[in-house]
Structure formats: C-alpha cells, structure tokens
Amino acid sequence: MGMRKVAVVGAGMTKFVRRAQETGKELSYEAAKMALDSCELTLEDVDGVALGTAPDAFDGVHMKGEYLSDGAGAWRKPFMRSYVGGGTGVFAPIQGWYHVASGLFDVCLVVCEEKMSSCQPHPQGAFLTIFDHTTERPLGPNLLWIFALEMNRYMQTHGLQKKDIALVSVKNKRNAADHPCALLPEPNITVEDVLNSEVLAWPVQRLDVSPVTDGAVALVLASENVAKRITDKPVWIKGVGWSLDSAHWTNRDLYYPKYVEYAARMAYEMAGIREPRKEIHIVEPYDPFDYKELHHLEGLLLADKGDAPRLTAEGVTARTGNMPVCPSGGLLGVGNPIAAAGLMKVAELFWQLRGEAGKRQVPGKPITGLAQAWGDLMQVGTVIILGIGG
Amino acid sequence: MSSKIKEYPGVALHESDFAEKKVLYTTWEPNARYAWDTGVAIGRYLAELKRGHIVGTTCHACRRIVVPPRVFCEWCFRPMDEWVYLQDQGVVNTFSLCHVRWDMERVKEPLIPAVIEIAGASKGMGILHLLGEVDPTEVHIGLQVQAVWKPARQRTGAITDIRYFKPSN
C-alpha cells in the first residue's frame, strides 16, 4: 500500500487502584513521563498528543480532555481527544496511528486516563445517562442491565452454563497475580468462588465483573525513521480497525458482536492477515465481564461462534496455551479504568512482543498480537494489531 | 520496559484515609438540566403511547417494520414510508433479574428488565422495558408478554405509560 509505517517505541502506566491519591492530571503525567523515559525521549521530542478518556461524568469535569491536556503533555502542542466509550482505550492508539501515518507527525504521545472514583456515591451513576433520554432513562436502567441482557442472550443461544464462563474470570485474575500494577490479583481463585459470589443482575455475579478503578497508561508512537533511530526493538502497528453499530441496541441480536467482526476484518485486511487463528499469537480482548472475553474472541474470528468457552476449558487461552488470551490479567484482574484499561492491553502486547513482560511473558516468542476494546451500548469494536519484524 | 521497572507510580487511598481526614477533597454537584426536543418520530411515539398504542415505522426498501419509530431507515438511509400500529404484546428476547440499584445497594425484589420483541414489527425489533406480575423463576427467553398500561388519565406521553409487561393470558 505504501503506507507510512508507525511503531510503538515506549510505554508507561500507573498502578491501577480503587481510589488514587493523584488527580487525573497527575495520573496522566505519571504515565506519560514513564512512557517517554522508557524510550529516552523528552516532551520536546513530542509533536502532538492524542488523548483517550471515557465519560466526563467520572472525573466530574465537563470537557475533561481540556482539563487533562497539560497533565498529558499537550501544553502548546496539537492535542485531540477521541472518544468511543469503552472502546476508547484501543481507539486512542488508532488515533495516534493516523496522526503519524498521515505524515504530519513523527512522534505522537498517546495517553489514556480514567479517575472513576471521583464520581460519588458510585461511578455507576455516570452510566445512568448512557441510555436514551426519552425512551429508556425513565425506566431507571443501570449499566449492569445491558451486560446481563447480552450475557443471557449469549448463554441461551449457545446453551452455555455459568461455569463455562466463570473460567475466564479465574484465568484472568490468576494471570493478574504477576502484574505489578494489578488491583485484583487472585492467585488462588476457583470457579466455585465465582459461582458463589453475590448475584448482582442475573446472570451477572460479583466475580464476573471487573472492578471500578483509577489509573493511566501512555504509549509513544513514532514514524519509521525515528523509531529505528531510538530503538532496535520497534513494535509496528500492522493493522487498525473500528466499527460502530446502530444505536437501536434493542433491535439487534446481542448474542454476537458483529461490529467487532467488522473492526477485526478491517484490521486483518490492513495487516495482510488471512488466517487470524494461525497468525495472531497473543490476544488481549476486552474483558470487563468474563463472558465478554468469549464473545469477543468469537467476534474477532479467533473462535467459532459459541466455541470460545471450549477453548478456555481446554487451556488453549491460558498463558502457556496455544493462543494466550489476556496474559496481562485483563480488566478482570488488573482493573478497569475504562480508557486506560484498553490502552493497558496495547502496552501489554508491546511488552510481550519485546520479550519484556517478566513473569507474565508468554512462551514461544510471539511475533504478532491483537488488542481489542468494546463499548457504548454494546455497539463499538476497536482493534489494533501489533507485530515485530517486517 | 515492564521487567526492568521496579516501582510504578500511583498511590492507593483507603476509606480510613478519609475517615481519619488524612486527605482533603472538594465536592460538587453539577447542575445539568436539559429539555430534549423529541422531534417527529419519538414525538409521535410518545403521543401514541398516551393514547394506548405502540407505533412503529416501515421502510419499503428493506421491508422492515421498526420500533421505536424513526423518520429515516438507518440501513437504507432513506425516509421511512409509513406509520404502522403494532400490538401491545410481544416476546421476551432477553432479560435479567437485577438485585441492585445503580449505586449497588441491594433491593428486596429483583427488577426484571427485558428486551421485548413487539408483535407486528419485524423479527428482532425489541424495546427495553420491565416485566411485572411474574415469578422471577418463571421468566424465560421466548415468554409471551403483554403490556400493562397506566389508566388513560394518568398517562403523560412517556415510555412509563406502560407500567410493565406481564405474561400473556
């Protein structure tokens, strides 16, 4: 295609915590500083900043991108905040990608921040207003409803049991025990623990869900000539894709995320991937709830419809399996500061592909990885494919 | 470089830090109020609910009858052709038994939100509503339900003019 190549050259993140002492600006700064330090760049080397952060109602600041801008290193620089709900964390590096691939920038800092704890008495309050103001909000909906409705439809369509799905939560919370930033590492958790946890909105139980979290993650993206100058281990952005389905979510069959498939097909095509199950070596799909990992593996065409639970049960998706899925620990284990959680997945691929993931390192020297996020009213898929070599 | 970094930034606070006043904070209650124009499609939808009807629109190009109604077809990107009265009954497409409020306080009886495919509309065309007058253990996907309306004088032209849906018969 002759497109300009774009590499990830640095990454940084804060600890993911229930309630951070740092302000949103300070979290953004910490992650950005670490990302720049990791590749020995300074803010002066940065041409522009792409920010990702989810609803303003969390931080409690209208136009929160503007508020966060100086913390994210955007002082007197080109700065844009993109936004696709929960899909934002994987969209922000796509936004950074088009900044650099356009030829307008050589170095772009990508920062994702979320400070959910600012929203009191519970961050769920911020989600009350995601529903249609006229036809849905008067019914008093909460966010758990849409997950429960989707999960139920998924289970019913494929005849799945809760225990098939709980395995994901167990895998990811155990994986998170090796992540130094994790909020909820559970090295000894069992399927029974998940099945016996409090029922929130059947079929969703407490341990099916990722926790409310504060945190920030940053990446440094660079053009090919700059990347090759500053690192001998650039990780290339091979493909990107995103897709948004209709707002009329009650008119769609929720058993299958078609929008994730569309986003994935766009990314596979750009990356020249014809057989994703063979060519993708490591996967970080969005897992705010355990069933979502399965749902997304199917949407990404990495599992047949309804077959992802079997792959999980057979250990294919374990860190040492044939197709490691969420070796980071995912949102279920590391935590879910919405936009930052999505970018954490991309940072994980960066570290894994460079062989720098420490105790989390997957065996077999992976060459290509995929991260995906999801959001809105069960509606948006964002996909990025990273790879080394070539 | 994950394996080389010894310490990650970020300081976790705990409830006790607030109770013992170790940290300061400010509070703010946003005054954010809106009056959304309902427009043509949803305006009529609400007016018909007040009269005790569920109304949809139909697109002659893709032959779908949709609810809630809209003035344009999102698939064909053309104006909708006709208004159609639908039945005030349908089938449960999916449901949940919700034991917590939005602030995670537990409630005594679970609320039962459901997507209900409305009879008379195309297959799969559902709306979000609640189920009532039903034993939660009896609810299942595929359950036939019908609307329970508020008395005509109490209706305001809102989705809540239907109190809930209950099992048919």
Place this chain on the structure above:
Amino acid sequence: MSREVAIIGVGYTGFRALTPDVSYKELMYEAAVKAYDDAGVDPRSDIESFVTVAEDFTEGTSIFDEYVPDQLGAVLKPVHTIAGDGLHGFIAAYMQILTGALDIVAVEAHSKASNILTPQHIMAYAMDPVFNRPLGANPHFIAGLEMNLFLSETGTTREQCARVVAKNRRHALYNPCAAFGATIEPEDVLASDTVAWPLARLDISPHADGAIVVVLASKQRAEELCDLPVWVTGAGWCNDSFSLENRDWSSAVYAAKAGEMAYRMAGIRSPWQELDFAEVDDTFSYKELQHMEALRLCRPGEAGVLVEEGVTELGGDFPINTSGGSLGMGNLLDASGLARLLEVILQLRGEAGQRQIPDVTTGMAFGWRGLPTTSGAAVILSNGYEEV
C-alpha cells in the same frame, strides 16, 4: 504532502435559536442527506469512515457517540467522536485520508444548545474543580479578564469591539441560514448590560441550533466525483495551558501556534497577503480581533483599527466573517468551527449568494472551543484557481 485532500460536499440545516420541531438525530440527518447529495456519494457504500464532534455535557448524554451512526448512514462503519471543535474533527478526517488507508471520510458537528437549560452551570463544570470552581463565579469572568488585558495591552477600545458585533450581525442579514442578522449600531452594544466588565451582553454570541456535515476525499476520488473540489492546503491546531493560573492572558497563543502550523503546511509566509479572506472565531467580539492578531492577519494592535476602517467588512480589502460569524449565525457550541469552514467552502465555490466575495482563491477558517478552554484549530482551503 504526498497526498492531496479535497472537500467534495457540504450539507447544513438552517441555524435557529430554537428547533423544537426536530430531534437532534433528525437535525443531523437533514445535514447529512444534503451533504451526501452534494457530494454525489452514498454513505452506505461510498463513505469509508465518519468523524463526529460532541461533548457529553452539552448533549446531556454520557458516551454520546452511541447515538450518532444511524442518522449519518454510518451503521457498522468506522465511526468515532472527537471531543473537540468541528475543525478538530475535520482535521481528524483529513489525517485519516492522508494515511492512504481511506479515501472518503465524512465529518459532522451539531448544536442543540436550546435543549440545555443550565448552560452557565455546564460551562462552570468545565473549570478546574479544586482551584476555580469553588469561587462560584459565572465563567464569563474569564472572558472579562482576558478582554480587559487585551484592550489595555493593544490599545484596542470597547467601541472597536462593538463594531465587530455590528459588522457581523449585518453580514448575517445576507446569510439566509443565519439566526441573528440585525442592523445594530456599536452604541447599542456599548449600552447593553455589562456581563463581566468590559464584556457586555451584546459582545457575546447567542447560542443557536443546527448541524453541518462535510465530505472529504482523496485527490483521485475527488476528481472523479466532483467538478468543484475545494482543496485542503493547511491545517494546524494547538492547546495552551488549561490552567487559569498559568495561561498567557494577553495573546491567544493557541491561535498563533495553530496558525503557524497551518501556514507552514500551506507554504504561506504572509497570511495577510496570501489569503483572500478569513472566518475566525468571534464567540466574543474581542476574540475576533485577538484572533486576527494571533493569526497574523494584521500587525499587533491593528485589528481594532482595521474594523473601524471597514477593511474587514463585506466589500473591504480583507473580509472577515462574511457568514455573520458566531455573533450573527449563533454560537453553535462545537459546531462553530465547522460553521466557519462552511462559509469558506461556499465562498470558494462561488455559492455565497449576496455575500459572495469576488475572485477568491484561498481562505482560512479558525475555531476556538470557547470558555474556559485554550484550544483552537485552523484550516486553510483553496479552490485551485489561479490568482487573477
């Protein structure tokens, strides 16, 4: 630049103080249908990506991007929101085409400002929660602080600012889509209530509703589809410090830096001579003058004199805001920058009707995100005609 990008279609609604007859979705649909017809494209098969701009608290909906695809013909397509001005969204679409991965991209911006019942409170909610919000002041004080320093440092007068209002509202009389066309005198502005001295009520652009959609295409597709493509020759955007405590209060640094980036890309050294006209943000009267100076459309301290001499009015040497600007068309929230761009497109296509400037080839649009931000974006367009 290895790849050229053109505007191949534009669609817009009328801009009105109130639009009770349509929902925001129906408003956006109207603009989209017109833009796609103008461009000769089918959104379902031809447009590859869509960008919208929105902020949750101006919509009253969290994660507002949920509600955009249907009315844009964008269902199951690449769609994303930029929480920025319409020009930021436009530039995002522009960059997507520059990558070479996409050929046709649409950008949408809209305002349903009339649906916000507590606009001052929403604006205040954008201020720093620890340092500024507890002061409890109407955020227009920020404009008062800035205006006061601008007047005192440059010697610009309140009368000159008032002339901007009179000029732009008169321009709006010639724009059938503008909400606030009027024949008013500078004295009327000076006599209006003080909001945050020296800022008076008529120095502030009133809110309006409306929607705008613009379709962009790569050179190859543009030449296939369009007889009158308008070329994007430069784009720049910048944020100064958000903090009221640290920002530069006297000059609009964000505008200066955004302008420099765009000029550099367009190869423009002397904007005053090389541009034929401009649409620059006039959310407040003094902002038009401050932005003119920051964008080097005049020498420092000269903007007020130029408006006095009629240089920037329709028929003058360097017309500014022939559309009526935000003062005359209405403050369209984050659609304001796209409204500025809309006028530049219409002028360069020769479709500006009564307000058409003769023989124009190159124009600039500049947008600012309003209080309390320091965020601005500039886009330079050309119709490719040879200068006569």
